Amino acid sequence: MEERQPADVSNGQGDATRERILDAADALIRRRGVHGVTVAELARRSTLSRPTIYRNWSDADDVVRSALLRRVSRILDAFPVPARSRPQLVDDVLRFTTMFRADAVYARLLDDEPEAFTRYTLQRVGSSQRLILGWLEAAISAAQQDDSVRRGTPRDMAVMLLLIAQSAVLSHGTVADLIDEDAWQHELRAAIDGLLRP
Known part of the structure; x- marks a missing residue:
């Protein structure tokens, strides 16, 4: 449905x-x-x-759903210009995940209602995800122009990048006892960079 x-x-x-x-x-x-x-x-x-x-x-x-969409939109307002290279894109995605996790409403869902977070953000692609996908697709397409991001369909790459970032954010609390914040950021950076590297 x-x-x-x-x-x-x-x-x-x-x-x-x-x-x-x-x-x-x-x-x-x-x-x-x-x-x-x-x-x-x-x-x-x-x-x-x-x-x-x-x-x-x-x-x-x-x-x-509209309230969550508004909050994602406000986070993305901090990125008015698409990244133009892979390092910039990786930095932007990491910065987005940090801002997303720090957002008062999303933090509440992640900490106390992960099932609601899943329902509103992971079970099907909604307006918030489409907004993020549009941002990622534009940045990937721009970064491909300087050959720092591999060739491929920007939309397909954006979908996989969104899946990686969403999974990492959702699972962060689960693995907090296994990996510290700096290491989590380092490994997420490596995963994102590896996906995009030519």
């Missing part, structure tokens, strides 16, 4: 009402987790009516 796409907030903008609802979703996820996000709670926290929420989204799940 195809995932419903959340309302478009990929540019980080939106009217004040929508932003209030998404801010409420962020606060609820941080405090109670995904399961605490209901239309009634969103209405209460945003001081808006339930019909107002339903005018923008079909249910609380759609609001959560």
Whole structure:
């Protein structure tokens, strides 16, 4: 079954009402987790009516997806220009994973609700992943121009790069007793670089 796409907030903008609802979703996820996000709670926290929420989204799940998409979009705003070489691309991906793990909402999901993180980010490709894939594909294509990234279809390489990064981020807490942070970063860098190296 195809995932419903959340309302478009990929540019980080939106009217004040929508932003209030998404801010409420962020606060609820941080405090109670995904399961605490209901239309009634969103209405209460945003001081808006339930019909107002339903005018923008079909249910609380759609609001959560839009809130997560907005957070990914804001992280990607820190990378306004695609990397132009393999070293720059590897640096950007590592920086993205660091920012992603430090994000208050995603950190809450990773630490306390990994099953929700999996449902919203790994079970099927949604809008957040498509946004990341577009960013990776553009950077891979640009870095191929200076021959520092191997030839290949940028979209295919972006998909595999996304899988590597997502798996590493999701598993980080599981292996924290086996590998320290510096070593984790070093090995993830080596894996990403190895995928892209000519």
